[in-house]
Amino acid sequence: MSTSNTYDTISTSVATDKRRGTQYVLENGKLPEEIPHVKEIGATTGPLLSASYYIGDRCHAFNDDFMLCQKENGANGPVKCLKEGRRVTRCAASVIRDLNASCKKEFELHYKCLNYSNMEFKNCRKAENLLNDCVFNNLKLIKRIPDDGGKEVFKPGHQIYKPVHPHYPSERAYDLKQKEKQTQTQ
Amino acid sequence: MTEILEILERTEYVWYIIIYILGILLGVAYLTVAERKTMGYMQRRLGPNAVGYYGVLMAIADALKLLVKEIIIVRNGEWVYMIGAPLITLFSVLLSLSIIPLNTGLSILENEYSLIFLLGTGSLGILGTVIAGWMSNSKYTILASVRTTAQLISYELILTTVVFIIVLLVNSLNIEIIIDSQVYIQYVIPLLPLCIIYFIGALAENARPPFDNIEAESELVSGHMTELSASPFVIFFLSEYTSMVLMSILTSIFFFGGYLFPLFDINSIFFLNIFNFNNLYWFFEGFIFSSILFIKTNFFLFTYIWVRASFPRLRFDLLILFCWYVLLPLLFALCLFIPCLLFSFDSLTLIT
Amino acid sequence: MGRQDLPPIKGYEPIQWKRNLPSRGFRPSIWLGMLIGLSSYGFYKLIQGNRENIELSREKLWARINLIPLLQAEQDRDVVRRTLSYYNREAEIMKDVPWWEVRNTYSDKNEFQPPHTVLVGKQLDKNHGIYNGNSRNRWGPDDSPKKETSS
Numbered sequence: 001m002s003t004s005n006t007y008d009t010i011s012t013s014v015a016t017d018k019r020r021g022t023q024y025v026l027e028n029g030k031l032p033e034e035i036p037h038v039k040e041i042g043a044t045t046g047p048l049l050s051a052s053y054y055i056g057d058r059c060h061a062f063n064d065d066f067m068l069c070q071k072e073n074g075a076n077g078p079v080k081c082l083k084e085g086r087r088v089t090r091c092a093a094s095v096i097r098d099l100n101a102s103c104k105k106e107f108e109l110h111y112k113c114l115n116y117s118n119m120e121f122k123n124c125r126k127a128e129n130l131l132n133d134c135v136f137n138n139l140k141l142i143k144r145i146p147d148d149g150g151k152e153v154f155k156p157g158h159q160i161y162k163p164v165h166p167h168y169p170s171e172r173a174y175d176l177k178q179k180e181k182q183t184q185t186q
Numbered sequence: 187m188t189e190i191l192e193i194l195e196r197t198e199y200v201w202y203i204i205i206y207i208l209g210i211l212l213g214v215a216y217l218t219v220a221e222r223k224t225m226g227y228m229q230r231r232l233g234p235n236a237v238g239y240y241g242v243l244m245a246i247a248d249a250l251k252l253l254v255k256e257i258i259i260v261r262n263g264e265w266v267y268m269i270g271a272p273l274i275t276l277f278s279v280l281l282s283l284s285i286i287p288l289n290t291g292l293s294i295l296e297n298e299y300s301l302i303f304l305l306g307t308g309s310l311g312i313l314g315t316v317i318a319g320w321m322s323n324s325k326y327t328i329l330a331s332v333r334t335t336a337q338l339i340s341y342e343l344i345l346t347t348v349v350f351i352i353v354l355l356v357n358s359l360n361i362e363i364i365i366d367s368q369v370y371i372q373y374v375i376p377l378l379p380l381c382i383i384y385f386i387g388a389l390a391e392n393a394r395p396p397f398d399n400i401e402a403e404s405e406l407v408s409g410h411m412t413e414l415s416a417s418p419f420v421i422f423f424l425s426e427y428t429s430m431v432l433m434s435i436l437t438s439i440f441f442f443g444g445y446l447f448p449l450f451d452i453n454s455i456f457f458l459n460i461f462n463f464n465n466l467y468w469f470f471e472g473f474i475f476s477s478i479l480f481i482k483t484n485f486f487l488f489t490y491i492w493v494r495a496s497f498p499r500l501r502f503d504l505l506i507l508f509c510w511y512v513l514l515p516l517l518f519a520l521c522l523f524i525p526c527l528l529f530s531f532d533s534l535t536l537i538t
Numbered sequence: 539m540g541r542q543d544l545p546p547i548k549g550y551e552p553i554q555w556k557r558n559l560p561s562r563g564f565r566p567s568i569w570l571g572m573l574i575g576l577s578s579y580g581f582y583k584l585i586q587g588n589r590e591n592i593e594l595s596r597e598k599l600w601a602r603i604n605l606i607p608l609l610q611a612e613q614d615r616d617v618v619r620r621t622l623s624y625y626n627r628e629a630e631i632m633k634d635v636p637w638w639e640v641r642n643t644y645s646d647k648n649e650f651q652p653p654h655t656v657l658v659g660k661q662l663d664k665n666h667g668i669y670n671g672n673s674r675n676r677w678g679p680d681d682s683p684k685k686e687t688s689s
Contacts, residue, residue, distance in 0.1 A: 029620070029623025029624075032622060035618075038615075048605055049605070052602075052604040053600075053604060055605065059607075063607040063608075066607040074649075075649045075651065078617050078618050079650045081611075081614065082615065082618065085607075085611030085614055088607045088608055089612065092608045116463075118291075121594070121597055145596060148597075159590065161369055161594070165290055165453075166459070171459070367587065370586065371583035373584075375577070375583075376577050376580025378576060379577075533584075533585040534588070535595075
């Protein structure tokens with residue numbers, strides 16, 4: 001069953017819709033009462049990508065549990081793993097909520113930068129650095145890439161690549177932060 | 187007023203394409219004048235200087251002259267094909283130009299497989315020359331088109347192989363990713379011999395002197411377009427020069443980093459970093475970055491003219507042998523060697 | 539008769555075919571060395587860049603891996619909701635047929651299978667312009683005032 005149109009891309013015009021014969025599935029029935037309701041995450045690609053490593057850090061156990069359940073149940077996964085799925089969603093939502101509560105400015109800066117630079121992490125190192133610091137100080141979550149051999153490209157100074165089109169608001173924020181740090185040490 | 191704006195907004199892409207093509211064709215027209223002027227100075231004469239100040243209007247005068255001339259089609263020729271063939275060549279080149287990124291994300295056609303598209307449209311151009319030579323129903327033009335095909339196909343192989351090596355380095359067919367990977371190092375530095383080979387191949391592919399055996403004016407009349415005159419000829423002429431521009435752009439993209447400017451921080455030089463993102467900002471950013479691309483391109487265009495003014499023509503058999511016996515074996519060896527080198531230093535991105 | 543022109547007895551002097559131009563620049567071996575040096579430097583940088591590219595793609599990959607359970611859970615809930623409501627509707631429609639059994643059509647096994655036929659809705663935004671084709675009110679009911687069509 002296709003839940004939406006079968007094409008992966010969002011159709012851009014009436015002409016495209018006509019050519020593809022795009023039609024949408026309308027199914028407005030609710031889930032049965034015995035399945036508890038959970039609020040969907042509702043975030044778009046930028047914020048989700050920005051928060052993904054923190055989600056991975058905090059919700060590690062839930063994620064693994066969910067994927068293990070899916071693996072064990074095979075085709076029955078969607079119905080059997082609803083409970084695990086709700087936990088995953090609640091956990092991810094809690095991360096996003098916490099980010100918005102304690103690091104709203106940095107979080108916004110980083111996902112705006114990601115949106116600006118085609119979702120490339122490599123263009124947003126400065127914003128990411130600010131966000132990482134803030135999240136570590138407030139939420140005790142750290143970004144960790146498994147199997148990278150200790151290279152940790154996201155740490156400041158580790159990346160050789162320099163963005164061709166930097167995101168200036170985040171650059172300015174980073175410079176400001178550096179100045180503050182210098183004045184504090186003096 | 188709002189209705190006009192709405193129509194303009196709906197036909198936005200049509201206007202983009204029209205402006206792009208007009209810009210290219212105007213640039214090509216002035217390229218011909220620039221070539222005559224430069225060759226003139228290299229041979230100690232003045233070059234065109236009569237029409238307009240400093241010969242500036244020469245391009246327009248030339249185009250007018252050729253377009254106003256009567257179109258003469260030979261009696262035995264198939265006129266549909268004789269007029270259609272130049273159009274095939276011109277459109278194939280213009281299609282190739284549509285994937286050229288002037289800035290990140292600033293191209294008419296932006297896709298993940300741009301190099302495949304490029305190779306396809308590049309090969310289409312040969313079809314026009316074959317059809318023109320064949321359909322003129324003259325043995326001279328048929329001979330010429332056979333000659334042309336032999337040369338173009340041989341040298342296209344070289345260009346393709348060089349591109350293939352670059353694809354092996356980058357692990358992407360996306361032309362923007364190829365440019366983006368050159369932030370680390372511009373490929374002219376590790377691949378200087380390949381750059382020279384690519385330039386030679388581009389010269390031969392465009393049938394520029396010293397490899398212009400296929401249409402040498404003084405000896406072989408005009409090759410496959412002997413029977414063409416007036417506007418069909420103009421279109422062939424135009425497509426040749428457009429493909430020259432295209433090849434220069436590609437050389438600067440593959441080896442000199444396209445719109446990248448590695449020496450200085452281009453964003454702070456032009457104070458791009460102090461403005462907010464608005465429409466004017468995007469305009470200036472695109473303008474500056476595409477200017478960098480076109481400055482690099484102009485260098486290669488000048489080199490084409492320079493080479494034409496300096497070197498004598500090669501014999502045709504030597505030209506073909508040079509391709510098949512020298513360049514291709516060398517390139518195939520490099521095709522094996524470079525991935526091995528990268529693999530042994532643990533940096534072949536194909537295996538991630 | 540005059541004498542025939544013959545070559546000189548000792549033969550002609552050797553023709554000077556070689557030009558006496560001084561050879562400029564370095565020796566070829568030095569040029570080759572410079573080329574190899576340049577290429578080596580270039581490949582050094584290139585290899586570093588490629589290694590970093592591998593790490594960057596690893597970073598992208600793991601960002602996605604961290605998000606997959608979340609996205610999958612959301613999608614699964616949606617699929618289950620649609621499937622259950624489809625079967626409920628089917629049971630509602632076919633309640634008068636005693637032998638009718640609501641179950642998946644394509645497999646005897648008792649496993650979850652979304653229906654292979656779907657309820658299809660209207661085409662959205664038929665009369666809108668090319669530019670903002672489906673931008674308005676994509677998933678919900680169509681609230682926008684409909685234009686009068688001549689047909």
